[in-house]
Amino acid sequence: MCGIVGLFLKDPDLEPELGRLLADMLVVMTSRGPDSAGFAVFGDGSANHLKITLRGTRLDDVASALADVATATRRDTHMVLSFAAGCEDQVRGWLALNRPDVVVTGTGKRIELYKEVGLPRQVADRFALPAMAGTHGIGHTRMATESAVTTDGAHPFSTGRDQCLVHNGSLSNHRSLRRKLEHEGLSFATDNDSEVAAGYISWRLREGDSLTAALEAGLEDLDGFYTFVIGTENGFAVMRDPISCKPAVMAETDRYVAFGSEYRALVGLPGIETARIFEPEPAHAYVWERH
Amino acid sequence: MPAVDLAVMTKRDLNAALHALPADTNETHWTVANPEGAHAIAAGVDAPITVEIEGHAGYYCAGMNQRATVIVHGNAGVGVAENMMSGRVHVKGDASQAAGATAHGGLLVIDGNASARCGISMKGIDIVVKGSIGPMSAFMAQAGNLVVLGDAGEALGDSLYEARLFVRGAVKSLGADCIEKDMRPEHVAILDRLLADAGVAGVSAREFRRYGSARGLYNFHVDNASAY
The missing domain is CATH 3.30.70.980 (YebC, transcriptional regulation domain)
Incomplete structure (x- = not known):
């Protein structure tokens, strides 16, 4: 089990609040992942x-x-x-x-990426996440399954410029996919399956895929359970495996798009009472981009 | 009429109070404010009371329910009314995955949509979804009725036993061993009763199609013996 969150702002007036909102979302997800936490923020x-x-x-x-x-x-x-x-x-x-x-x-x-072992509240405070501003960010609270509880194993993973990914789930074919991607010139810093997923998306983007096409290609090539939340310089995306093994709920208003593993993570967002709340469909790429 | 505010009282204390109610309690109508998506609200209740949750509920709301009426004035998370034995659960918004999973009895009404695996392994519950249901719903469903006024996602009723599935809209695909069956008068009668129980008016049972088990997976097929 892990907790993942993401927040993509449409309203520039909210940008100074990004870190505070993301930190609150992250802390609520402590029960899904108390051993380490991390986040990426797209700022100045x-x-x-x-x-x-x-x-x-x-x-x-x-x-x-x-x-x-x-x-x-x-x-x-x-x-x-x-x-x-x-x-x-x-x-x-x-x-x-x-x-x-x-x-x-x-x-x-624009990306800044922080992660550490420890409770999400401690991790958020050590890096002063609540004071950070930005347009969008993603975060992760980890309950390790596939690799050790180390800072290296914490999310997000970044395998390309201004690209980052958080993952709830586990991949079965990450070893073979890693070898394939290494032949394509990618290198990996950890043994973590989620880093391979990040690398896969980076590879598809490098080869000219749109974010949507990269995620759709992953339906064929990634074997396992996943809900991904992805940040790029101007984009924000969500993808769930074809049987939607891992939970996901989203909220959208005129001011933001937000993702949480559970609705609880979204409770503190402004205007949540009137937001459009929905569960992303399995095997469907959800992408928001600012231009 | 006890009014509980989960911003003040812990959910554990709320559930303990609900569990302690005697069958002849006079405290028959509870309201729960500020649920904020908390898990297991009003799970394990066994008393003829009504619990109204004034907002969104998290996982396993009203799980294992017996006799109680639980109303969610919002959305419900994963596994609402899972393993319900009797009583009634009414979700005014949408329900997440595995709504009514493994439940033996009672009625689950969802005014909005239910996502994947609605009614998975249902064992006698009646479920009425006024919107649509997600993929892999009624997987290995054993008994009970699943009524869907909208559409059904992929692989409806995969590996189904004897549950009856009634869908008014489109079915994206049927799962293994699930087939369309005739609507006989007894099925129309069941549907009429469930639609009435769920407060659905202006919809005719004739608008639905019935799906059920082809019973092809019940027994080991000897032709497959060579595979071992």
């Missing part, structure tokens, strides 16, 4: 800049060493480096050479 960004989220120890040393090229924002065990896109090779090169112990959890123009 500009065309010629990149952000990478790092996780590790002695991050202040990294910030100092790269101070000439990157602005650093430290949040507990994570740090976001923001720099001109042209400096990416320099930043990555320095990290690879000097700090191979530091993990990159996400890269993109």
